[in-house]
Amino acid sequence: MNAEPPEHIPVLLQEVLQLVVTNIKGTYFDGTLGDGGYTKALLNKLDPEGRVVASDWDSRAVAFAEQWAPGYEARLSVNHNNFCNIGDILSSYAIDAVDGIVLDLGLSSRQIQDASRGFSYRADGPLDMRMDCRLSGTASDILNKAAEYELKRIFFHFGEERRSASLAGIIVRERQHRPLKTTLDLVSLMKKKWRPKYYTKSASRIFQALRIAVNRELNNLERFLDICWSSLLTSRRIAVISYHSLEDRIVKTAFRRHENPCICPKDIPFCLCKRVPDAKIITRRPIRPSGEEIAHNPRARSARLRVAEKI
Numbered sequence: 001m002n003a004e005p006p007e008h009i010p011v012l013l014q015e016v017l018q019l020v021v022t023n024i025k026g027t028y029f030d031g032t033l034g035d036g037g038y039t040k041a042l043l044n045k046l047d048p049e050g051r052v053v054a055s056d057w058d059s060r061a062v063a064f065a066e067q068w069a070p071g072y073e074a075r076l077s078v079n080h081n082n083f084c085n086i087g088d089i090l091s092s093y094a095i096d097a098v099d100g101i102v103l104d105l106g107l108s109s110r111q112i113q114d115a116s117r118g119f120s121y122r123a124d125g126p127l128d129m130r131m132d133c134r135l136s137g138t139a140s141d142i143l144n145k146a147a148e149y150e151l152k153r154i155f156f157h158f159g160e161e162r163r164s165a166s167l168a169g170i171i172v173r174e175r176q177h178r179p180l181k182t183t184l185d186l187v188s189l190m191k192k193k194w195r196p197k198y199y200t201k202s203a204s205r206i207f208q209a210l211r212i213a214v215n216r217e218l219n220n221l222e223r224f225l226d227i228c229w230s231s232l233l234t235s236r237r238i239a240v241i242s243y244h245s246l247e248d249r250i251v252k253t254a255f256r257r258h259e260n261p262c263i264c265p266k267d268i269p270f271c272l273c274k275r276v277p278d279a280k281i282i283t284r285r286p287i288r289p290s291g292e293e294i295a296h297n298p299r300a301r302s303a304r305l306r307v308a309e310k311i
Ligand SMILES: C[S@@+](CC[C@H](N)C(=O)[O-])C[C@H]1O[C@@H](n2cnc3c(N)ncnc32)[C@H](O)[C@@H]1O
Pocket: 008, 009, 010, 011, 031, 032, 033, 034, 035, 036, 037, 038, 055, 056, 057, 058, 061, 081, 082, 083, 084, 104, 105, 106, 107, 108, 131, 220
């Protein structure tokens, strides 16, 4: 019998609700539906005329929502889509712009626990890691086909792993004998070559790096933060929770660029580019979970919440 995966505990939920909900009769976009933690909390906080359009790239999150979404009737619309397509998603419900946007990046506990997805180094399964199974390349494809320098770049850049070069070399030598197909293939290789004290942290970094590469997660986030503003009403807010320093930097930089879009050289006394700000940063520093929240939900450990308002 399959055990039910542990419930996904939404991270920084009260902080998000408090900062993003500025109109309790409004319509909100949850671009990372997951198990629906944010979507349900939004719907419960809003007045009966308040509405949520929720989207997830993973068809299984959408299928799971079919079990609980009917309880919210017409107040909730669920969509299987990449959040980068926010404009198309909203226009399919005849909505031009919403009263708030939330993105809670990364994976849900359900995805991590499902060995058949290949996201976890703790369980044996295919080296897949695609959030959307319509994507063409899996983690196994990358490991078996990418050039050594490309593997090193992925491990170093996305995983911040110091032993990236050595692992890339080991993988390239190994795959000449047999392709890496399962998480256990990759884990066994790391265990064989690395001392146990390095193994656990490095395995988690390498799996994270591969997942980011397979799903082009940083590109998705950058693209979304370029285009989302036209889908947000004026004086309304966007909240992004990230779990990786590169993601957080992308959010911080995008918010700053929209708050101060001037591209004139610093040494000229006045602005020539005439670019006009379209956002105001609400969280000068990222909001981090309290010790109490981390004790209750260790997955919240690396979370950082940033919020900006469209002006
Ligand atoms: C951390 S979970 C969200 C959990 C949710 N906030 C909750 O409380 O249940 C992140 C979700 O974002 C989805 N996701 C990641 N990248 C996405 C993208 N580019 N477009 C849409 N969904 C994405 C994942 O499939 C996953 O279900």
